[in-house]
Amino acid sequence: MIRQVSIFIENQEGRLNNVLKILAENKINIRSLNIADATDFGIVRLILQETEKGIEVLKKNDIITTVTPVLAAEVADDPGGLSRLVDALTQAKINIIYAYSFLPKKTDNAIIIIRVEDEVQQKAIETLEKVAQINLLDRETLLLK
Amino acid sequence: MYWNKSYECMPRENLQELQLERLKRMVNRIYHDVPFYRNKFQEIGLMPEDVKSLDDLKKLPFTTKVDLRDNYPYGLFTVPMEQIVRIHASSGTTGKPTVVGYTRNDISMWSELMARSLVAAGAGPHSVIQNAYGYGLFTGGLGVHYGAERLGASIIPISGGNTAKQIMIMQDFGSTILTCTPSYAIYLAEVLAESGIDPASLKIRAGIFGAEPWSENIRKEIEKKLKIKAFDIYGLSEIMGPGVAIECEAQDGLHVWEDHFIPEIIDPVTLEVLPYGEQGELVITTITKEGIPILRYRTRDITTIKPEPCACGRTHLRISRLQGRSDDMLIIRGVNVFPTQIESVLLEIGEVEPHYQLVVRRDGSLDTLEIKVELSEALFSDRISNLENLEKRIRDRIQSIIGVSAKVSLVEPKSLPRSEGKSQRVVDLRKI
Missing domain, CATH: 3.40.50.12780 (ANL, N-terminal domain)
Structure with a gap:
């Protein structure tokens, strides 16, 4: 299980920068970033090298954060790699709420972060573990990639 | 338990009779003893005798805090x-x-x-x-x-x-x-x-x-x-x-x-x-x-x-x-809106004292109300749809309780101005 940090920001100039600066000043490395936006606000989703410290400094600066459990799956970086993963979940009738890429430094494979409903998370793990070419990563392994 | 049962539980008919008798006497006194009231009655062409029923009260002039201040300190007293x-x-x-x-x-x-x-x-x-x-x-x-x-x-x-x-x-x-x-x-x-x-x-x-x-x-x-x-x-x-x-x-x-x-x-x-x-x-x-x-x-x-x-x-x-x-009342598209009404809706939904700001604008000839609400950790969700639902819930509740449609915007904590008074709660940008 990967702990993703989700942050609420207003859809306004400088708000994202504010969050990034707080993390930079505290020397917390962002391993992956995804932004979802609605009309007047957005949610920034981050995988941080140091999750707990990141949450602490963000909260200290009155930034609303929450930790969301997500899955990280390593797949071959070739045509069909991602499709195999989505296929497996579809067949198990598991809905993907959102997904985005993680940027690995030490592997040629692709790493996908996936968020499914909390209730089906365990089922998703079991489903993906059965697929030969998919490697589910735990927190430590992911952050070493 | 009552202190004075005959008055506290008086049949309404008798109570109204008593009110009318006392109102007539009161109007008569202020007309004769207080120049301020006499002038007001004369301006609208009314005499104390014109008060014949309790319903006539609505024809009589109002008194405001400003009137009391204008007659500072003793101008409205009726006795030496x-x-x-x-x-x-x-x-x-x-x-x-x-x-x-x-x-x-x-x-x-x-x-x-x-x-x-x-x-x-x-x-x-x-x-x-x-x-x-x-x-x-x-x-x-x-x-x-x-x-x-x-x-x-x-x-x-x-x-x-x-x-x-x-x-x-x-x-x-x-x-x-x-x-x-x-x-x-x-x-x-x-x-x-x-x-x-x-x-x-x-x-x-x-x-x-x-x-x-x-x-x-x-x-x-x-x-x-x-x-x-x-x-x-x-x-x-x-x-x-x-x-x-x-x-x-x-x-x-x-x-x-x-x-x-x-x-x-x-x-x-x-x-x-x-x-x-x-x-x-x-x-x-x-x-x-x-x-x-x-x-x-x-x-x-x-x-x-x-x-x-x-x-x-x-x-x-x-x-x-x-x-x-x-x-504190705002009039938006002809509807009277009190900040306290908005506050109670937010209280009901968030279960905590919310920080909010009302922004009124005039868009062409139409008044618009925006309610900025500071999001709290308890209400935050990682999913856009949940937050949009929260905005919608507030909007619907306000529509059904107050009868105006409002735009609800979630904003970051501590981003709205804090002040002791209520003035910061309302920003009226209408140029009338």
């Missing part, structure tokens, strides 16, 4: 100063205070109504009343004091402040009733908790709180923390002081002592009298006061009149808990 036995004044936030004078009969009438109010909230001659309202120019302290003496209760005139002493007296003197502002009651409860004193170990059973607006949530909090029953009391120095209206054991609205006051509800914009049950500004006419009788005083307090008979047996009309001040 040798008949005035007491002077009170309300704190003027801008400039001079408003001054009121009481004759011996006025003090007696006030004591009577305050005694009725104390009894309605469960007090009796056996009660030990710790009166933590301020004594002084403010009417709170002395108003309760005289009522308690009339009733024959034991009054402790401790006045406001000095919390350690309040607690000591509460413990040692065995106070059974506390009278103070609701915010001071909450503060007392917190200090008790910090000092490790269990309120159940005290003899205190009830509290009579007023002099500032408070919500049903605050009532629940006070009742839980102090382990007492909390009653709402209403009054204002321009009319008399505390005891103009009081909650009875039913705790469902405040009885206005109609044998001395006539309440009306008006639309604060059109100034039309609204039917019972509709929300608007409370207007009160004093029909027995001698020192400074007041015709149709615009209280600026927003409430409704509840005409239904009360379970307690009193026949006097009730007003509901104050909903806000008409000074």
Whole structure:
């Protein structure tokens, strides 16, 4: 299980920068970033090298954060790699709420972060573990990639 | 329990007869004795004889706080100063205070109504009343004091402040009733908790709180923390002081002592009298006061009149808990909107005191209302759809309660301006 940090920001100039600066000043490395936006606000989703410290400094600066459990799956970086993963979940009738890429430094494979409903998370793990070419990563392994 | 059953439970027909007789006498007096009122009557071409029924009241001129200030200090008194036995004044936030004078009969009438109010909230001659309202120019302290003496209760005139002493007296003197502002009651409860004193170990059973607006949530909090029953009391120095209206054991609205006051509800914009049950500004006419009788005083307090008979047996009309001040009212596309209404919707949805700001704009010829709400961690979700649903829930609730469509924007915590006053709560960008 990967702990993703989700942050609420207003859809306004400088708000994202504010969050990034707080993390930079505290020397917390962002391993992956995804932004979802609605009309007047957005949610920034981050995988941080140091999750707990990141949450602490963000909260200290009155930034609303929450930790969301997500899955990280390593797949071959070739045509069909991602499709195999989505296929497996579809067949198990598991809905993907959102997904985005993680940027690995030490592997040629692709790493996908996936968020499914909390209730089906365990089922998703079991489903993906059965697929030969998919490697589910735990927190430590992911952050070493 | 009643203090004066024949008046408190008087059949409405008789009560109205009494009101009319007293109103006629009052109008006659102010016409002849107060140049301010005589001028107002002459401006609209009315004579005291034109008041033939209670319904004629709505033709008569209003009195406002500005009128009191313009006639500072004694211009609206109807009797020579040798008949005035007491002077009170309300704190003027801008400039001079408003001054009121009481004759011996006025003090007696006030004591009577305050005694009725104390009894309605469960007090009796056996009660030990710790009166933590301020004594002084403010009417709170002395108003309760005289009522308690009339009733024959034991009054402790401790006045406001000095919390350690309040607690000591509460413990040692065995106070059974506390009278103070609701915010001071909450503060007392917190200090008790910090000092490790269990309120159940005290003899205190009830509290009579007023002099500032408070919500049903605050009532629940006070009742839980102090382990007492909390009653709402209403009054204002321009009319008399505390005891103009009081909650009875039913705790469902405040009885206005109609044998001395006539309440009306008006639309604060059109100034039309609204039917019972509709929300608007409370207007009160004093029909027995001698020192400074007041015709149709615009209280600026927003409430409704509840005409239904009360379970307690009193026949006097009730007003509901104050909903806000008409000074804070916004008119959006013809609908009256009070910030307090928005606040209660947010409270209901977030279960915490929300920080919000209302922004009113004029888009072409259309007024728009935007409600900026600071998001809290408890309401935050990682999913856009959940947050959009939250915005929608607030929007729908506001639409159904207030009847205006509003745009709801979630904003970051501590991003809205904080201030002591209410002014920052509303930003009106309309250029009219």
